[in-house]
Amino acid sequence: MTTETIANNLKLTDNRLRLRLVDYLWFALILFGFGWAYFNYRQYMDNYEFIIFGCLALALSYAGVAWAELRRLFLIVTTLALLSVYLYEANLAHAEERFLLQYFLASQSAIMWMSFLFVLAALAYFYALFTGSAFSGSAGAGLTWSATGAGLTGMLVRWHESYLISPEVGHIPVSNLYEVFILFCVITAIIYLHYEKRYQTKALGGFVLLIVSAAVGFLLWYTFDRGAHEIQPLVPALQSYWMKIHVPANFIGYGCFSIAAMLGLAYLIKGDEIKPDNNSALARLPALADIDDMMYKAISLGFAFFTVATILGSLWAAEAWGGYWSWDPKETWALIVWLNYAAWLHMRMSKGWRGAAMAVWAIAGLFVTLFAFLGVNMFLSGLHSYGEL
Amino acid sequence: MNLAITLLVAIAFASVIGTVLKQNEPYQNYLVKFGPFWHGVFEQLGLYDIYSSGWFILTLAFLITSTSFCLYRNTPRVLASLKQYQENMQEGQLLNLANHSRHRTRLPHAEAVNKLTAYFNQIGFRTRIKRQDGKTTLAAMKGAGNRFGYLFTHSAIVIICIGGFLDSNAPLKIRALQGTLQAETREIPLSQIPDESKLSVDNRSFRASVSIPEGRAVKAAFINSGAGYLVQPLPFSILVKDFRIEHYPSGQPKSFESDLVIHENNNSVEKTIAVNHPLSYRGYTIYQASFGDGGSKLEFRLHDLFSPAPHAREHSATVNQSLTLQYDNNPHRLEIAEFRKFNIFANDDPTLNKKFRDFGPSVAFKIRQPDGSAKEYLNYMYPITLEGREFLLSGVRSAVAEEFKYLHIPADDDGSATRFLRFLALLNDAEKLARIYADNREALLADNASVEKIPEREISAVILRLTRLFLDGGFPSLQQHLDQELDAATIQSLSNTSMKILRFGLQQAYMAMMENEGINAGSLSERDIQFLNDAIVALSALHEYGSPYYLQLTDFEHVEATGLQITRSPGTKWVYFGFSLLIAGVFLLFYVPHQRLWAIINSRDARTDILIGGVRTRHARDFNRYFAQISRTIKQLTPGE
Numbered sequence A: 001m002t003t004e005t006i007a008n009n010l011k012l013t014d015n016r017l018r019l020r021l022v023d024y025l026w027f028a029l030i031l032f033g034f035g036w037a038y039f040n041y042r043q044y045m046d047n048y049e050f051i052i053f054g055c056l057a058l059a060l061s062y063a064g065v066a067w068a069e070l071r072r073l074f075l076i077v078t079t080l081a082l083l084s085v086y087l088y089e090a091n092l093a094h095a096e097e098r099f100l101l102q103y104f105l106a107s108q109s110a111i112m113w114m115s116f117l118f119v120l121a122a123l124a125y126f127y128a129l130f131t132g133s134a135f136s137g138s139a140g141a142g143l144t145w146s147a148t149g150a151g152l153t154g155m156l157v158r159w160h161e162s163y164l165i166s167p168e169v170g171h172i173p174v175s176n177l178y179e180v181f182i183l184f185c186v187i188t189a190i191i192y193l194h195y196e197k198r199y200q201t202k203a204l205g206g207f208v209l210l211i212v213s214a215a216v217g218f219l220l221w222y223t224f225d226r227g228a229h230e231i232q233p234l235v236p237a238l239q240s241y242w243m244k245i246h247v248p249a250n251f252i253g254y255g256c257f258s259i260a261a262m263l264g265l266a267y268l269i270k271g272d273e274i275k276p277d278n279n280s281a282l283a284r285l286p287a288l289a290d291i292d293d294m295m296y297k298a299i300s301l302g303f304a305f306f307t308v309a310t311i312l313g314s315l316w317a318a319e320a321w322g323g324y325w326s327w328d329p330k331e332t333w334a335l336i337v338w339l340n341y342a343a344w345l346h347m348r349m350s351k352g353w354r355g356a357a358m359a360v361w362a363i364a365g366l367f368v369t370l371f372a373f374l375g376v377n378m379f380l381s382g383l384h385s386y387g388e389l
Numbered sequence B: 001m002n003l004a005i006t007l008l009v010a011i012a013f014a015s016v017i018g019t020v021l022k023q024n025e026p027y028q029n030y031l032v033k034f035g036p037f038w039h040g041v042f043e044q045l046g047l048y049d050i051y052s053s054g055w056f057i058l059t060l061a062f063l064i065t066s067t068s069f070c071l072y073r074n075t076p077r078v079l080a081s082l083k084q085y086q087e088n089m090q091e092g093q094l095l096n097l098a099n100h101s102r103h104r105t106r107l108p109h110a111e112a113v114n115k116l117t118a119y120f121n122q123i124g125f126r127t128r129i130k131r132q133d134g135k136t137t138l139a140a141m142k143g144a145g146n147r148f149g150y151l152f153t154h155s156a157i158v159i160i161c162i163g164g165f166l167d168s169n170a171p172l173k174i175r176a177l178q179g180t181l182q183a184e185t186r187e188i189p190l191s192q193i194p195d196e197s198k199l200s201v202d203n204r205s206f207r208a209s210v211s212i213p214e215g216r217a218v219k220a221a222f223i224n225s226g227a228g229y230l231v232q233p234l235p236f237s238i239l240v241k242d243f244r245i246e247h248y249p250s251g252q253p254k255s256f257e258s259d260l261v262i263h264e265n266n267n268s269v270e271k272t273i274a275v276n277h278p279l280s281y282r283g284y285t286i287y288q289a290s291f292g293d294g295g296s297k298l299e300f301r302l303h304d305l306f307s308p309a310p311h312a313r314e315h316s317a318t319v320n321q322s323l324t325l326q327y328d329n330n331p332h333r334l335e336i337a338e339f340r341k342f343n344i345f346a347n348d349d350p351t352l353n354k355k356f357r358d359f360g361p362s363v364a365f366k367i368r369q370p371d372g373s374a375k376e377y378l379n380y381m382y383p384i385t386l387e388g389r390e391f392l393l394s395g396v397r398s399a400v401a402e403e404f405k406y407l408h409i410p411a412d413d414d415g416s417a418t419r420f421l422r423f424l425a426l427l428n429d430a431e432k433l434a435r436i437y438a439d440n441r442e443a444l445l446a447d448n449a450s451v452e453k454i455p456e457r458e459i460s461a462v463i464l465r466l467t468r469l470f471l472d473g474g475f476p477s478l479q480q481h482l483d484q485e486l487d488a489a490t491i492q493s494l495s496n497t498s499m500k501i502l503r504f505g506l507q508q509a510y511m512a513m514m515e516n517e518g519i520n521a522g523s524l525s526e527r528d529i530q531f532l533n534d535a536i537v538a539l540s541a542l543h544e545y546g547s548p549y550y551l552q553l554t555d556f557e558h559v560e561a562t563g564l565q566i567t568r569s570p571g572t573k574w575v576y577f578g579f580s581l582l583i584a585g586v587f588l589l590f591y592v593p594h595q596r597l598w599a600i601i602n603s604r605d606a607r608t609d610i611l612i613g614g615v616r617t618r619h620a621r622d623f624n625r626y627f628a629q630i631s632r633t634i635k636q637l638t639p640g641e
Ligand code: HEM
Pocket: A342, A345, A346, A349, A350, B001, B003, B004, B007, B008, B063, B066, B067, B070, B073, B074, B150, B153, B154, B157, B585, B586, B589
């Protein structure tokens, strides 16, 4: 019994983070990066944006320390985005003239790479599930990380491109259906990777990537059929710092709910607990209780962020439309989604419901969510002005 | 609990109905959509204003009551449990826990207790110690915040609903039921509105709107109520100095802004508001909500469509004004409904390389007959390029629910309708036409072998007749005429012929007109031919146009009006407080697990036995792992023999 193992165990049972040298380097980097941005661009931010900016720095500092892979992702994405800024030299035409931009680092190219890699990742995960190939599972994870990196890079570059069109057109790329679909893919993937690490299983990757791939499919249709990828200036109602937080918070919620639904699907497909000597794809899926637990976690996280998002939306509405609640269809559907998951959580927390019924409910929840996300834009009209199909 | 879930689901369903069925539309629309029977049922159920219907409010009230009751019942227990370390746990109880472990240490009793206490504290647990008969029970607890999570979320729901109720229109509904308040349905000046339709200036909660032309001031706003409106007087006046719409280079609107001056007694406050940037003044909030016309002054020319010589009258009017006009002894009203300076649309013309295009100024107006029926028109001031040609567009429809059908008047080189109107006037002039047709009889005969059947001296009469039929009823009436007068066999051969004759006649008339303009037949350009074709298409639609004149906008002075929303909402503070409680509560509930640990240290015969156990209220599976680590660490801290 060495003192070292005791110390290690103490560390494991103590929830506080222990910082290492790389963590301090990470802080230094963030301080430098954000400090540099602060001194150069403070005059373009209003106070609220400055607060968001500060919170982002804190969130990145924490996330990078708590999750080393995420830190690596941020570093790579930042480097690529900066490289793209360098290659653009403030001239949008370079997107067509410079090799690296044309094939990798223009936002449209990066997003195409994201799409391709996500679909590939789904295939790799499923191959791993059916054959038990550990290599294919790791490849799935690697591809998912790469796709996420490509998507994030694409978003950052698109942000820059919008300013290159004209400074007054420039805006964060979460303003229309096209842009939030990219956001959805990226956020869903990151949350999934978190659970993959936490539960040490790659068997569910295919299921989650299935819905991400569906989103990619929509994105591609939307790009090629509707030309939705073109950057549009913001309508007056969207010109607000609220958009910067309301939309991402919403998509953490949507992402979690989608993951929960896909886990519910995996739960139902597995059906029964399987004998340990069995070597089928079903046996490779995690134990039912684990899937159930993951589903609960995903819905909890989603619910928490969806609560925040809906409240932020309400605060925004109070500023833009003159009332914190107007029973506008989008607003009302957010409430419906919220009520649905509140009921789900009540069932689970106070009645202790588990099992197939909750899995079915989680899947049904996806349809409610989907309607709030897409259906409202397609079928109902209201005050919300983004994303008409 | 089942009640709670039932209520949550019930509210969700009601909300679904409220989004699928458009709320607060004019009743006429519903009647048309659902028929009288279902309309009656739906109206009784309050489905047209679901969120303030009695049963919806009742469901909400039920929700508040049950949640409050739940809080009332559970709060004391929850608070008490924060102080209960449960140091009376017995060995048997611990052994029954899913997470427990036991081992024996060589450390003396006191040292083991100290080490365990220190360790529990180190990992964030608060501890209580109880000693009895050489046995020490260590009870530890962490995550009290979780318990507050439950209290916070549920009080938040109650508080938010109370805030919402404070801002609701319930008081107005009650007064309407009592009959002390009556919505005004007429469009009359403020001074004539009776007191039953006016609210008190002290009204603490309302959401009203008002449209103010540039340069004007108001001291009241309006609240929609049922089929009419109520007047909400304000303790201050709002003057609109200027209203602006700014545009992006592509033409889409970039911002809507109003320069306001608030006057109260001798104070005045000046501020520019915009979408997302309202003005707060003494508990009132003023928002940029919309914009409209503040009485733009329009100059226009009415071109007669039926006179045998070009004829036009000049008029002027402001938006929302109506003129009484006399045409062919047919008195009617011309109501100017709307003027727009810009009409920006997505570009669907592939020959133009841009995403959006501005169709320029337009005027919408109605022509109302003495019997009250009306047709609605939408005319653009400048020609619009379609497939490389220029047209003056005038849309017409008989009901709001319909789409506009557009008359495409080909524009001449000056971008005006002059040439088309001159052509039309010529076609209306039977005498001149007869002469032109007679002069060109030979050309027709030379050109068309199939005309042989028609006696030569009748031919110009036939063309004249066809022209008239065409102007009065378009191609369909031409066909109908043939159907009536001839048998089936000859129709086939003649319908073709008569089209040819008509076309020939129109062309002759057109060339005669062009010759007057100094362009002779031989030198008609491709454009001129195209113009004729376009003119024929426009003429064929003219019989459906339904207006005796074409209104051409010649000049305008644009006066805009800003649409403001003015609110007073005392519930906001409650709601926002509830929001913060809700967020805090949700995160406490999900991310601060409430957990307990116990250790029973028992020394007998110089041996020390340690039994530990633990529970966590939620996320029990993670706790298994966590507990395993704890028990491993404890075994290391208190090593065995
Ligand atoms: C629409 C709003 C809500 C209503 C009407 C509502 C209603 C209720 C009711 C009636 C109970 C049962 C209490 C009892 O049986 O003593 C309950 C329990 C509970 N609710 Fe809610 N609730 C709402 C929102 C929430 C939210 C937003 C959360 C948090 C995420 C939440 C978490 C819980 C929990 C954890 C319990 C179980 C408490 C326990 O078993 O000790 N509720 N709720």
